[in-house]
Amino acid sequence: MSKTLLEIKNLTTSFRIGEEYYAAVDDVSLNLQENEVLAIVGESGSGKSATAFSLMGLHNRAKIEGEILFKGRDIANLPASKMNKIRGNEISMIFQDPLTALNPLMEIGKQIGEVLLLHKKDMSKQERRDYSIQLLERVGLPRPERVVDQFPHELSGGMRQRVIIAIAIANKPELLIADEPTTALDVTIQAQILDLMRELKDDLNSGVILITHDLGVVAEMADRVAVMYAGQIVEIADVESLFVNPQHPYTRSLLSSVPATDFAQDRLHVIQGIVPSLKNLPREGCRFKERIPWIEDTAHEEDPQLHEISENHYVRCTCYQHFYFPEESKEEQANGVTES
Amino acid sequence: MWKFIVRRLIITMPQLIVLSLVVFILASMMPGDALTGQIDPNISPEAIEQQRERLGLNNPWYIQYGDWVTGVAQGDFGQSYRFKMPVTDLMWDRMVNTFWLSLISVFFIYALGIPMGIISGRWNDKLIDQLITGYTYLGFATPLFIFALVTLWVFGFQFGWFPTGGSVASGLEPGSLEFILSKIHHLLLPGLSIALIGLVGTVQYLRSEIVDTKQKDFIITARAKGAPEQRVYNRHIFRNSVLPIAAFFGYEITMLITGSIFVEQIYSYPGMGALFIESILLRDYAVVTALVLLFGLAAILGALLSDIILSIVDPRIRIK
Numbered sequence: 001m002s003k004t005l006l007e008i009k010n011l012t013t014s015f016r017i018g019e020e021y022y023a024a025v026d027d028v029s030l031n032l033q034e035n036e037v038l039a040i041v042g043e044s045g046s047g048k049s050a051t052a053f054s055l056m057g058l059h060n061r062a063k064i065e066g067e068i069l070f071k072g073r074d075i076a077n078l079p080a081s082k083m084n085k086i087r088g089n090e091i092s093m094i095f096q097d098p099l100t101a102l103n104p105l106m107e108i109g110k111q112i113g114e115v116l117l118l119h120k121k122d123m124s125k126q127e128r129r130d131y132s133i134q135l136l137e138r139v140g141l142p143r144p145e146r147v148v149d150q151f152p153h154e155l156s157g158g159m160r161q162r163v164i165i166a167i168a169i170a171n172k173p174e175l176l177i178a179d180e181p182t183t184a185l186d187v188t189i190q191a192q193i194l195d196l197m198r199e200l201k202d203d204l205n206s207g208v209i210l211i212t213h214d215l216g217v218v219a220e221m222a223d224r225v226a227v228m229y230a231g232q233i234v235e236i237a238d239v240e241s242l243f244v245n246p247q248h249p250y251t252r253s254l255l256s257s258v259p260a261t262d263f264a265q266d267r268l269h270v271i272q273g274i275v276p277s278l279k280n281l282p283r284e285g286c287r288f289k290e291r292i293p294w295i296e297d298t299a300h301e302e303d304p305q306l307h308e309i310s311e312n313h314y315v316r317c318t319c320y321q322h323f324y325f326p327e328e329s330k331e332e333q334a335n336g337v338t339e340s
Numbered sequence: 341m342w343k344f345i346v347r348r349l350i351i352t353m354p355q356l357i358v359l360s361l362v363v364f365i366l367a368s369m370m371p372g373d374a375l376t377g378q379i380d381p382n383i384s385p386e387a388i389e390q391q392r393e394r395l396g397l398n399n400p401w402y403i404q405y406g407d408w409v410t411g412v413a414q415g416d417f418g419q420s421y422r423f424k425m426p427v428t429d430l431m432w433d434r435m436v437n438t439f440w441l442s443l444i445s446v447f448f449i450y451a452l453g454i455p456m457g458i459i460s461g462r463w464n465d466k467l468i469d470q471l472i473t474g475y476t477y478l479g480f481a482t483p484l485f486i487f488a489l490v491t492l493w494v495f496g497f498q499f500g501w502f503p504t505g506g507s508v509a510s511g512l513e514p515g516s517l518e519f520i521l522s523k524i525h526h527l528l529l530p531g532l533s534i535a536l537i538g539l540v541g542t543v544q545y546l547r548s549e550i551v552d553t554k555q556k557d558f559i560i561t562a563r564a565k566g567a568p569e570q571r572v573y574n575r576h577i578f579r580n581s582v583l584p585i586a587a588f589f590g591y592e593i594t595m596l597i598t599g600s601i602f603v604e605q606i607y608s609y610p611g612m613g614a615l616f617i618e619s620i621l622l623r624d625y626a627v628v629t630a631l632v633l634l635f636g637l638a639a640i641l642g643a644l645l646s647d648i649i650l651s652i653v654d655p656r657i658r659i660k
Contacts, residue, residue, distance in 0.1 A: 058563055080569065088566035095564075100557035103576055104656060114575075115565040151655045167565065 005207040006032040006055075006175055010066040011076070013047075013054045015278065021063055022278045024050040026231035028066075032175070037201065037208040039222035039239070041215065041254070045275040047231040048211045052177045055209070056093055057083040070175065089119040092168040094197075096180040098160035102152040108136070108163055109148035115170045135166040140196060158189035165196065172204050179211045194220055215258055219243060224312075227251045230276060230287040233306065237313040247315040249295070249323040250288050256325065269325065286317040294326050295319055345648065352640045359636040360412070360629075364405050367625045367632075408629070418626035422619070427630045431612065435634075437507045438611035441534075441604070442596040444527045448535030449592070453542035454585070460543060461550025461581065462573060472543065479540035485602040488533045492606060495529055502529040505608030530607045534596065542585060542592075549581035556580070586653045590646030594639045 008030045014021035025047045032038050040048040053059050055068060057078060068076040075086060092115075095101040102111060112132040116123055123131070129148065136144035139162040152160055161181065168176060178197065182190040198221060201208050210221055218225055219239065226236040227250060235248040246252045256269040273291045276282065282290065286300040304317035392398050396407060411418055417427035460472040496504040503509070507526050512519040553559065554577055562576045601613030608614070612631060619627035651657050 056564055058560060084566040084568055086566070087564055093564045095557060095561060097557060101561045103558045103562070103580070105579055105654065106575075114562075114567065118566050153656050164561070167561070 002033040002035060004031055005034050005036075005071065006030075006209075007069040008051075008055075008066070009069065011051065011054060011068060012065040013050050013059065014063045014065075015059075016061060016063075017279055022281070024062075024231055024278055025054060028228075028231075028233055030226060030233070030236075032207045032209060034174070034207055035201065035205050036224065037210055037222045039210045039212060039218040039225045040228055041212060041218055041225055042228035043213060043254075043275050045230075045277070046228040048213075048228050049179055050231075051228070052093070052179050052209065052211050055175075055177060056087055056091060084118070088115045088167075088173075089171045090173055091175040091177065092171070092173040094161075094164055094168045094176065094178040094181045097184045098157050098164055099184065101164055102160055104152055107149055107151060108155070109133075112136070112148075112163070112167050112170060115167050119171050131170075132166075135170055136163070138169075139163070139166045139200075140192075141166075158185055158193065161185060161189075161193055162196070165193070165200070169200055169204065173206055174204075175207050175209070176201065176204075177209045177211070180213070181210075182214065182217060183212070190217070197221070215255065227254070230281050232287060232316065233314075234288065234316045235314065236306070241310070241313050245313075247309060247313070247320045248288075248317070249292050249319060252323065252325075253292075267327070269327070286319055288317070289319070292319070292323065295322055295324075299323075341648075341651075344651075345644070348644050348647070352644070355640055356633075356637065360409065360633055361405070363629050363632045363636070364408060365401060367629050368401050368404065370623070370625075412630075412633070417630035420619075420624055420627050422622050422624045422627075427626050430627065431615070431630060431634070434610060434612045434615045437609065438597060438600060438604070438613065440523070440527055441530060441600055441609065441611055442593060444524075444531035445534040445538060445596050445600075446593060448531055449539045449542060452535060453539035454546060454582075456539070457543045457546025457585075458550065458578065460547040461554075462577075464547065464551050469547070473547070476540040476543050479537050482537060484534065484537045484599070485606060487537050488530070488603050488606045491529060491533045502526075507610050526609070530600075530603050530609055534600065534603055538592075538596070538599070542588075545588070546581060546585055549584060550577055553577045553580045583650070583654055587646050587650040589649055590642035590644065592642075593645070594635075594642035597638050598635050 008028060011025055011028045011030075012023050013025035014023045016022075028047075028051060030038065040051060042048045050059070050062075054062070054064055054076075057075070057080075064076050066076060067074050070086070070091065075083065078086075102108075106114075109129055109132045112135055113125075113128040116128045116131060120128075133144045133148050136147050141147050141159060141162050147155070147159075147163075152163075155163065161184075165181075176197075181197065182193050185193060194217065197208070208221075210217070212218060222239045224236065225239050225242045226233050227242075227248065228234065229250045235242070235246070235251045237245075242251065243255070246255055250271075253269065253271045257271060259268055271291055272293070276287075276290070281287065285302060286304045289295075289297075289300055299319045299322035301318045304319075306314040306316050307318070308314050396404060399407075408418065415428060417431070419425070420427050420430050423430050456472050460469045463469050492504060495501050503526050507523065508519060509522040509526075512522055559572060559576055562572045567575070597612070600611060601616055603609070604611040604613035605617050612634070615627065616631045618624075619631065
């Protein structure tokens with residue numbers, strides 16, 4: 001039985017708009033084992049990145065409530081001086097856009113060296129440089145002894161993402177947070193980066209929280225999946241259960257929004273409406289209600305809770321029992337989901 | 341790098357030729373010449389006409405231009421009609437004075453402006469930033485020559501802390517400590533006046549760059565590495581924000597040299613600016629053309645300096 005690395009209890013992250021605080025992450029509880037990959041999936045604005053940033057303590061003016069137990073220690077609202085010892089060392093992060101995530105005026109070697117300098121005080125300049133070259137080699141960059149002296153603009157997007165990964169793994173973190181690590185990359189490069197991340201994760205035995213909206217990436221990488229909508233977790237399950245037996249209307253809508261490649265589809269399912277903005281989030285009742293208006297009001301719970309419908313598979317609100325796609329008739333729905 | 345500088349210098353040659361042509365034509369189009377109104381009315385018009393002929397003032401402009409260019413190429417800008425001495429000799433002292441004034445102004449602009457910009461940008465929208473930003477708006481709205489007059493009146497005449505004219509007290513041995521101190525004393529008030537108004541652009545530029553850079557993704561990367569706030573600012577935000585300021589450095593110098601025209605006049609500081617105004621008023625064309633050419637050259641060299649500095653501080657614009 002592997003150890004629990006991270007336990008998030010009732011995390012609520014609120015931002016101030018005008019005079020009031022609005023929760024972008026609303027009462028989220030999650031846990032992560034060592035060497036486990038937990039994917040957090042959702043549309044833009046669902047609160048998945050806000051969750052990741054809360055873990056890193058990178059929100060500047062947010063109010064964070066709840067507990068973030070990292071190896072049993074609560075790191076929520078830790079003062080910056082203490083958080084700085086953890087960030088980049090025990091927990092590190094891989095960012096979405098490799099083109100903007102590196103300082104354009106610093107050599108690659110110095111940018112990797114910085115994270116060593118901050119956490120490994122006893123390393124000399126030469127040792128840092130040598131180790132940076134090793135790291136660059138480890139993440140699969142050709143000619144690392146040249147790259148170490150180059151500037152970000154001299155590298156391609158995929159190469160820069162490898163540099164960012166090199167920075168992230170420099171201090172062998174126990175928890176790696178990847179915020180849409182492949183979104184900005186070409187499809188062929190995406191696969192390479194995912195392979196690399198999986199390899200490194202197994203090497204370092206670290207837990208990974210993978211933030212993404214790409215269900216292909218989820219299927220490829222994740223052990224468990226949490227689906228977020230409007231700041232809440234609406235469904236959480238093993239990756240297989242989620243893909244084979246999705247329950248929440250939002251999860252099912254997401255899955256059927258992915259174009260299938262193995263059979264021709266006349267129309268692609270599109271989720272009606274948009275994710276409500278932070279200020280206009282419905283705070284009462286089922287938050288997904290507005291986007292499935294054809295489902296009767298009585299199907300929803302008044303105060304939707306997560307229900308354990310099978311082992312380790314949780315779904316929020318009762319509306320999943322009554323959900324069907326408007327394209328289908330209710331009878332077809334009764335036979336269960338087929339293609340996806 | 342050297343190749344680039346040489347190439348840029350060669351490109352400046354046609355610019356200089358065009359500049360000199362424009363300057364010369366404009367000067368000869370101005371009404372009157374050096375012999376107008378300056379001469380004893382008892383001298384016969386024939387004698388004056390004879391002098392004009394002798395000085396070449398009756399030749400068509402292109403011949404005059406040719407003569408002038410030949411002279412300039414040999415470092416001879418002609419004679420000042422007013423001071424009765426070669427323009428080159430006349431300008432040398434003035435140039436040195438203006439150089440010192442510009443230098444001290446640049447020093448104050450950056451010594452005061454950069455800290456103000458950093459404070460303002462780092463604590464943007466806080467009280468300290470509102471004070472600094474408020475000052476920059478005032479500075480933008482205040483014409484330099486008015487401000488110079490006020491400082492001269494307050495600190496020069498009312499308090500008597502600074503001399504009200506000249507570049508050095510009389511009767512001091514050049515090179516002695518007193519001489520140098522007196523020079524600095526004469527420079528302080530005009531230099532500070534120029535800087536207090538001239539720094540507002542730098543402050544606002546730097547502030548908005550810092551506010552902008554603060555939100556860049558690589559700043560989040562730096563924080564995610566565990567870098568303390570001070571390091572994030574010093575290593576990441578500041579260096580990236582200072583690029584446009586560095587790029588502007590060359591232009592700043594040019595602007596100071598040409599901008600000192602009024603200030604020198606107000607403080608009766610014997611620099612090129614004061615000389616320029618006097619020479620225009622007295623139709624001393626040889627001096628005017630020489631000065632305009634110099635100002636133009638300063639502008640061209642300033643632009644070149646900016647490019648070189650930018651290529652040094654920003655690796656993305658490395659010149660091969």
